[in-house]
Amino acid sequence: MTVLVDCQGLSKHFGNKAVLQQLDLQLHAGAPIALVGANGAGKTTLLSVLCGYIQPDQGRVQVLGHQAGSPALSGRLGALPQDAQFDPDFGLARQLHWLARLQGMSVAKSRQETERVLALVDLTAEAGAKVAQLSHGMRKRLAIAQALLGEPELVLLDEPTAGLDPLHAKALRDCIQRLSKDCTFVISSHNLFELEQLCGTVLMLEQGQIRQQIAQASGAGVLRLQLCQENYQPLLPLLQQLPGLVSFQIVSKLQLDLQYDAERAADFDVLLLQLLHQQGIDYRQLSRGQSLEQLLFQSDG
Amino acid sequence: MHLPAWSQLWLLSQIEWQRLFLTRRGWLTIAASCLLWFVLLRYLVMPLSQWMLDPAINEGAEMVAGWVDVRQLLLWPRPELSLFWLLALVLSPMAAVLFSAGQICRDRSRGTLRLYCLRISRSSLLLGRFLGQLLVQGTLLAVTLAASLALALWQGAALSLELLSAALFCWVFVMLCLLPFTALMSLMSVWLNSSRAAVSLAIVVLSVLPVVLGVLAYYWPGVLPLFGWLPGAQIPALMNSQPWQSWAPLALPVGQALLLLALSLYSFQRRGI
Numbered sequence: 364m365t366v367l368v369d370c371q372g373l374s375k376h377f378g379n380k381a382v383l384q385q386l387d388l389q390l391h392a393g394a395p396i397a398l399v400g401a402n403g404a405g406k407t408t409l410l411s412v413l414c415g416y417i418q419p420d421q422g423r424v425q426v427l428g429h430q431a432g433s434p435a436l437s438g439r440l441g442a443l444p445q446d447a448q449f450d451p452d453f454g455l456a457r458q459l460h461w462l463a464r465l466q467g468m469s470v471a472k473s474r475q476e477t478e479r480v481l482a483l484v485d486l487t488a489e490a491g492a493k494v495a496q497l498s499h500g501m502r503k504r505l506a507i508a509q510a511l512l513g514e515p516e517l518v519l520l521d522e523p524t525a526g527l528d529p530l531h532a533k534a535l536r537d538c539i540q541r542l543s544k545d546c547t548f549v550i551s552s553h554n555l556f557e558l559e560q561l562c563g564t565v566l567m568l569e570q571g572q573i574r575q576q577i578a579q580a581s582g583a584g585v586l587r588l589q590l591c592q593e594n595y596q597p598l599l600p601l602l603q604q605l606p607g608l609v610s611f612q613i614v615s616k617l618q619l620d621l622q623y624d625a626e627r628a629a630d631f632d633v634l635l636l637q638l639l640h641q642q643g644i645d646y647r648q649l650s651r652g653q654s655l656e657q658l659l660f661q662s663d664g
Numbered sequence: 665m666h667l668p669a670w671s672q673l674w675l676l677s678q679i680e681w682q683r684l685f686l687t688r689r690g691w692l693t694i695a696a697s698c699l700l701w702f703v704l705l706r707y708l709v710m711p712l713s714q715w716m717l718d719p720a721i722n723e724g725a726e727m728v729a730g731w732v733d734v735r736q737l738l739l740w741p742r743p744e745l746s747l748f749w750l751l752a753l754v755l756s757p758m759a760a761v762l763f764s765a766g767q768i769c770r771d772r773s774r775g776t777l778r779l780y781c782l783r784i785s786r787s788s789l790l791l792g793r794f795l796g797q798l799l800v801q802g803t804l805l806a807v808t809l810a811a812s813l814a815l816a817l818w819q820g821a822a823l824s825l826e827l828l829s830a831a832l833f834c835w836v837f838v839m840l841c842l843l844p845f846t847a848l849m850s851l852m853s854v855w856l857n858s859s860r861a862a863v864s865l866a867i868v869v870l871s872v873l874p875v876v877l878g879v880l881a882y883y884w885p886g887v888l889p890l891f892g893w894l895p896g897a898q899i900p901a902l903m904n905s906q907p908w909q910s911w912a913p914l915a916l917p918v919g920q921a922l923l924l925l926a927l928s929l930y931s932f933q934r935r936g937i
């Protein structure tokens with residue numbers, strides 16, 4: 364598998380504060396990769412080091428086989444830096460065109476790419492507008508558009524949906540899913556729901572180190588049931604009679620987590636749905652596998 | 665798929681140039697520049713040049729304010745151009761400090777620099793911006809020079825090769841004098857986070873350095889030659905020169921600009937963005 368990012372012994376301090384501490388990391392091409400962690404855990408610093416915006420104090424960083432920040436990465440690495448804004452005095456299309464030209468595209472190709480990425484983020488109608496006229500969400504989408512110029516192999520997105528309305532956040536998730544066949548995304552976000560939907564691997568950064576690396580499995584053997592009303596009491600004795608059930612846990616008033624023997628009862632989910640139907644109990648959602656929140660924080664209790 | 669370095673520099677300098685004509689800030693710069701030069705040409709250059717055209721003035725011509733030799737100015741093909749030369753030598757460095765203060769810092773504080781640095785090297789970005797500033801200043805200088813030339817023609821000068829050559833001299837030599845000031849602002853812009861801070865520090869550097877040297881020279885006269893190394897030190901000598909007289913005084917600004925640019929590049933490579 365192609366190694367996209369290879370970090371060894373990476374350390375970065377801001378004053379006395381160690382933001383990255385002897386971090387080792389290897390990322391491979393494939394499904395989107397999530398980068399999670401509390402505020403100040405070092406996510407943005409790590410992405411900034413990978414983009415070459417800041418130099419590490421110690422350690423080695425290779426991105427796509429080149430030193431981070433190398434001009435050889437132009438066009439191969441795309442990034443949405445946190446809070447990066449375009450020049451408010453110029454038009455959207457004009458600035459994307461410049462970036463595409465600097466990336467090495469011909470005039471015709473850069474125009475074509477500008478139109479393509481603007482369409483991807485639903486900003487075609489605003490192509491001629493000045494950036495100063497755009498809303499916060501539109502500016503964010505524009506910044507995402509520049510990251511996709513030239514179809515890079517690796518795209519680093521720092522909080523891509525922060526500030527986006529639900530409609531465009533969903534559109535962006537769909538876009539990432541669609542593009543992730545040809546490109547690997549690394550997404551830093553606090554939105555676990557979003558990462559759960561998009562990412563195959565989750566990296567948890569804590570105190571400047573990768574504390575956990577979780578590969579989201581198929582989720583066989585675990586079901587999460589979310590009910591519409593707080594009426595699970597009559598259901599509990601019946602659940603225990605379902606063949607294959609190992610245990611269940613009442614997570615909240617509306618949510619039950621069930622563990623079952625997937626080998627013995629492959630159709631456990633079907634049986635559960637039939638039971639709900641028979642008992643006239645409405646459910647909101649039935650999903651397989653543990654939530655990302657559970658996976659990340661179960662060890663913390 | 666990479667753009668050659670020279671193409672990157674040209675594209676970046678064109679972006680800066682477009683900023684002059686396509687943005688409100690650029691239009692304000694043009695308007696301020698035009699207004700200032702209109703006032704100078706109309707109320708200073710025009711009456712003074714008419715006075716200098718009087719043959720009687722040649723007899724009484726001497727040094728003005730101790731450092732402008734009117735006799736040398738009268739040797740120019742037209743007084744309008746010699747007066748423009750004087751004013752441009754004094755005012756253009758100030759304009760360079762004011763107008764080129766945001767070369768790097770404005771985009772860094774906004775985060776735009778991060779979008780560029782994903783695509784080009786920092787050295788290309790810095791040099792491209794520097795060239796862009798020179799292109800902008802060259803354009804403004806050319807426009808004001810054309811106005812001075814028009815004034816000379818309007819006041820009866822014949823359009824001659826000598827006149828055009830003197831105008832070209834003005835443009836080339838003033839631009840060369842601007843190099844260290846623009847490079848200084850490149851350095852200030854790398855070091856500081858706002859245009860205002862960059863201008864302030866540049867003013868402090870340009871005004872404090874001579875004072876420090878003066879104090880040092882008082883105690884150690886051996887440092888006196890260092891005055892000749894300050895940015896703009898060659899300007900008083902150039903004021904009393906005639907077109908194409910000597911290129912020698914220009915080695916200093918070119919050398920200073922190269923040194924300041926090297927320092928800017930070094931600082932920019934090391935700084936986080």
